[in-house]
Amino acid sequence: MDADGPLTPLRFQPILKRLIWGGRRLGSKLHKELGPEADYAESWELSDHRHGQSVVAEGPLAGASLHDLVMTRGTELLGEAVGPREQFPLLLKFLDANQVLSVQVHPDDEQGRRLADDNGKTEAWVVIDAEPSSLIYAGLRAGVDRLGFAEALEHGRIAEVLHAFEPKAGDCIFIPAGTVHAIGAGVLLAEVQQMSDATFRVDDWGRVGPDGSPRALHLTEAIEVTDYERGPVDPVRSRPDQIDGGTREHLIRCPYFALDRYVLTGSTRIGDPQHGRFTALIGLGGKAVVWHDGQPYPVELGQTLLVPASVGACPIEPSGEGEAIVLTCTVP
Ligand SMILES: [Zn+2]
8 A cells, every 4th residue: 555545544643732621531531642731622633724734643644634635635535525625624523621611602604704714613512421410501591682692791690691401421412603602511522513713702701711811702703693593502302223233323414514323233334335425433432443445443432533435335343342332424
């Protein structure tokens, strides 16, 4: 195999981000190699963004950036159905909220370009672990309008206007652009989103940053981009379907991404048999292995694998004791 040969499933080096709300679970639960610090917040698993560029970790393309691959081998990587792009369309992350994150809201594409020189940001989360009585804040309570929201911000009463629930492992939450949200302390999750880092911070719970002063808020932008029709947001209600080798659950279909969850007790196939689109896999539980050209590609809890469109569908099966849980992500 050489660097110009056919693409194989690709693994990338995680990009670790330290932020004041982070913790240690990216290491203790997801097996990332951390330094000694106590504030590891995010692992960017697949990113083609100016704030973090994924690099192939192993194999003949080791050292190549995701962006280089999109520009030089776009059709093989992304697929005809996704089309040529200037940027990989999805950003995949793990987040460890050791403390609550700021309350925030993201713009749509038009607002993102105008206000943040970035794409819009519609995102979705799948909870991996949640400590008892941890919270997720998602959407405004019923009846909260622009004026009520602005008044709550002004008087430091943000918690009174946010909808909140206690998440449990496996919950999937859909956060379209414009949905006010905060991930609470104790939640570990996988996030799939548009390739964007455009965030407007609404409220930071009175906290100060590492330099002792409050982190910047973006109230004008936040009040503009908030969707006041969205209302309270609870986990998606989807049902698993029986398939050969386990179950498959269509979690989310939106214009930006399609997410399916596989719970595997035996062998099945994963990826697009028509070679029309890539499939990114995220290990959410247990151990699975993808086979391609006689080579094994592990997808264990905390691991991410990108199956290029040119690779097509591959066998996947559990490789440890018990079932394996894998999230698949692609562009519809
Ligand atoms: Zn967000």
